[in-house]
Amino acid sequence: MWKMPRRFSLTGRLCCFPKDPLDDVETWSESVDKVLSCKAGQIAFREFLKSEYSEENILFWLACEEYKKTKTAPEMISSANRIYSEFVQTEAPRQINIDCSTRENITKNISQPTLASFDSAQKLVYSLMARDCYPRFLKSDIYQGLLRRAASR
Structure with missing residues (x-):
């Protein structure tokens, strides 16, 4: 799963960002897809x-995006179990808000x-993020502050 760079600041350039x-x-105000398609977003x-x-x-959504890139069966099983135990199973440490039938289907x-x-489940979470x-x-102050910083450059 992608991790946030430790030295990242939205105010400056870093080696991991080409611009x-x-x-x-x-x-980013055009769509949630614009936000999600950009690391800084x-x-x-x-x-x-x-x-x-x-x-x-977002952690679940990103984990699912990485999971879809899985190449081997052992890697898929390992990643699926990690995602399941972290986000999907009842009482998971970062349990996502999905309906019972979706949770039961994944569990089965x-x-x-x-x-x-x-x-x-990813579609439900995406819909929740996009709509809500x-x-x-x-x-938010976070986005409005970034817009002001971008405009003042």
Whole structure:
């Protein structure tokens, strides 16, 4: 799973970013996809979700994106079990908010995971972020502060 760079600051350039992370800030208001397709956007949105105690949503979404890139069966089984135990199972440390039938379906099939094992849950979480969290993110101090910084350069 992708981890936030330790030295990252949304105000400056780092070696892991080919351009200034603030270059894309204005485009983030176009869609949640614009935020999620950019590392700096993911970091800012994650910080916002953390402030709302719902960071598990983006962490689960990112874990699913990485999971879909899995190449081998042993790697898939290991990753599926990690995602399941961290986000899906009842009482998971970062339990995501999904309906019972989606949770039960994943639980029933976790012993034989496929690349699509978490698709339904990922869609639900994406929808929740897009419909609920994203509009608040755009109004947040975090996003508004980044917009001001980008505009003042």
